Amino acid sequence: MLLEFRAKNYKSFCDEMVFSMVPAQKQKGLDYSILKQKGGAETYKGLCSSVVYGPNASGKTNIISAMDTFKQIVLRGHIRNDKVGSPNQAAYTLELIPYAFSSSVHPLELGIKFIEKKLLIEYSFAVDLGSFINNNHRRAILSENLRINGALIFERSKELGFGALRDMPFLQPYLADVLLKNLESAKGLSKSALNEQELFLMNGFKNIFSPDFISLIIHWLEEHFLIVYRADQVEATREIPVNDPSESTAFFDKGLNGALNGALGLPTSLGFVFSKDKAKLIPYSILKSSKKAVEAESFESYGTIRFITAVYPLVEIALKNGSTLVVDEFDASIHPMVLMNIIKIFHNDEINTKGAQLIFNTHNPIFLNSSLFRRDEIKFVERNEETNCSEVYSLSDFRTSGKYGVRKTDDYMKNYFVNRYGAIKDVDLSDHFLNIIEHDQEEVQ
Numbered sequence: 001m002l003l004e005f006r007a008k009n010y011k012s013f014c015d016e017m018v019f020s021m022v023p024a025q026k027q028k029g030l031d032y033s034i035l036k037q038k039g040g041a042e043t044y045k046g047l048c049s050s051v052v053y054g055p056n057a058s059g060k061t062n063i064i065s066a067m068d069t070f071k072q073i074v075l076r077g078h079i080r081n082d083k084v085g086s087p088n089q090a091a092y093t094l095e096l097i098p099y100a101f102s103s104s105v106h107p108l109e110l111g112i113k114f115i116e117k118k119l120l121i122e123y124s125f126a127v128d129l130g131s132f133i134n135n136n137h138r139r140a141i142l143s144e145n146l147r148i149n150g151a152l153i154f155e156r157s158k159e160l161g162f163g164a165l166r167d168m169p170f171l172q173p174y175l176a177d178v179l180l181k182n183l184e185s186a187k188g189l190s191k192s193a194l195n196e197q198e199l200f201l202m203n204g205f206k207n208i209f210s211p212d213f214i215s216l217i218i219h220w221l222e223e224h225f226l227i228v229y230r231a232d233q234v235e236a237t238r239e240i241p242v243n244d245p246s247e248s249t250a251f252f253d254k255g256l257n258g259a260l261n262g263a264l265g266l267p268t269s270l271g272f273v274f275s276k277d278k279a280k281l282i283p284y285s286i287l288k289s290s291k292k293a294v295e296a297e298s299f300e301s302y303g304t305i306r307f308i309t310a311v312y313p314l315v316e317i318a319l320k321n322g323s324t325l326v327v328d329e330f331d332a333s334i335h336p337m338v339l340m341n342i343i344k345i346f347h348n349d350e351i352n353t354k355g356a357q358l359i360f361n362t363h364n365p366i367f368l369n370s371s372l373f374r375r376d377e378i379k380f381v382e383r384n385e386e387t388n389c390s391e392v393y394s395l396s397d398f399r400t401s402g403k404y405g406v407r408k409t410d411d412y413m414k415n416y417f418v419n420r421y422g423a424i425k426d427v428d429l430s431d432h433f434l435n436i437i438e439h440d441q442e443e444v445q
Contacts, residue, residue, distance in 0.1 A: 001037045001115045002021050002113075002114050002324040003021055003022055003046055003114055003115065004021065004112070005018075005112050006018050007070075007111075008108070008109040009106045010062065010110070011065065011066070011090070011099065012059040012099070012383060012389060012390040014102070015391070017390070017391075017392050019050075019379070021324075021359075022044075023047055023376055024394065026400075027374050033047070033048040033374065034046070034047065035048055035355045035357070037115045037355060038118045040118070040120055040148075040150070040170060046357065047357065047374070047376065049358040049377055050359045050360075050379055051361070051373060051378055052392075053379070054383075054424075058382055058390060059383055059392075064227060064361070065229060068088045069091040070110040070112060071225060072086070072088075073110075074217075077198055077201075077206075078195075078202075079127050079141060079198075080197055081093055081094060087229050088229040088230075094129055094139070095134055098131055098132045099132065101388045108129050109124065109125075111125070111145075112124070116216060116217075116220040119148055120148065120149050120150065121148055121220075122145075122146070122150075123201065123217075125141060125143060126142040126143040128141075143157045148168070149168075149170055151164075153165070153171070153205075154200065160187075160191045162187055165183065166180060171210075171213070173212075174212045179210075186208050190204040190205070201214070223321055223323065224323040225323070225324050226314065226317065226323050226325045226326065228314065230328060252270075252271050253270065253271075256308065256313075257270055260307070260312075266300075268286055268299075268300075270283055270285065270296065271283070272284065283295075301333075306333050314327070315345075318358070319345070319352060319354065322355045323356055324357040324359065325357065325359070326359045327360040328360070329362060329363075330361075330362065336366045340366070340367070343358065343367070344372070361381075366413070368416055369412065369413070370408050374396070375395040375406060376394050376396035378395040379393070380421055395412070398421070
């Protein structure tokens with residue numbers, strides 16, 4: 001369960017951005033959508049969902065980009081550029097990260113707090129990347145910090161320090177007996193092996209102290225922190241139902257067809273045929289009336305294809321595994337009623353039994369609804385026009401009384417459009433196009 005993500009000096013976020021999935025104080029209503037998980041001796045609460053609003057170029061996508069960048073840097077264990085493996089180029093070409101509108105250089109800071117296997121895990125790092133698009137800068141990791149259940153495991157700055165590892169019963173199952181007997185030697189070895197461009201977490205700590213604990217973190221990042229940076233470019237991997245498929249191998253997904261019928265009411269069913277050339281399953285539309293089949297991409301709408309190849313599989317994976325699903329513009333080409341139903345499924349304790357979370361940004365105001373989202377689940381991103389720095393805040397940050405108070409009975413959509421909450425811009429292109437037309441008329445004359 002994700003509790004918090006932090007970023008500083010990441011693209012448009014100059015100051016520290018805190019994206020919290022912890023319920024705000026004194027928020028009433030939709031209490032059934034609150035998750036509870038043990039982290040050590042404490043029980044922590046988390047939000048089931050969060051929706052992010054803001055105008056174009058405000059920084060909404062930068063939140064998701066920062067999460068994805070953090071994930072990719074940790075998984076590869078270093079801050080060198082790597083082969084681009086996703087649409088989020090900043091995760092692999094790190095000189096694209098620093099704030100572009102400043103002459104001074106500040107370190108990139110990223111951090112996360114989550115619960116896995118009843119452990120509260122907090123990990124953060126700071127990196128000197130130099131200035132924007134300076135790919136000749138000598139990069140260096142300035143600091144790293146790992147805490148479990150609030151206790152310091154290690155802290156890296158100019159020196160590398162450790163907590164009282166022997167006195168942490170929750171850590172003992174992940175540490176070998178021989179390590180505990182030679183703990184001081186292991187600490188000395190790890191200090192001498194530090195590399196300024198490699199994360200100690202994924203290298204020294206993993207190799208010397210506890211590969212089992214790092215496997216737990218890797219598993220959470222890969223299986224429980226699902227980040228979709230560009231929803232229109234993502235295709236969920238569908239498991240091939242046989243070990244040695246051929247071109248004639250066909251597969252019918254009963255679950256998907258049930259969802260398609262319930263969400264879209266299609267006059268077709270969906271089957272899949274394995275393509276050796278593309279090494280994947282290709283969806284086919286099967287007409288219910290004639291039983292004829294045709295490749296879905298040439299028959300179905302773009303929205304239907306997105307539902308088949310991305311939306312439904314990702315939601316299914318998240319609910320089955322109890323994952324945090326983060327999607328950029330999740331509602332693109334999907335009818336809002338379908339997405340509203342998906343949101344309610346994440347809020348449904350009888351369905352969402354594994355504690356899955358859904359986070360997405362959108363421009364569609366229909367989700368600004370107090371019966372759908374709690375105030376602390378509604379986030380806004382606004383960019384300062386003078387500094388170009390983005391800021392994220394929640395509807396629950398507003399008071400509940402006074403002239404600008406936000407009450408549960410308010411019409412959130414109406415108030416958003418009259419600029420009660422910020423994160424919206426007046427748009428008027430009429431003068432621009434009027435000038436273009438007048439200019440063209442003058443040229444004709």
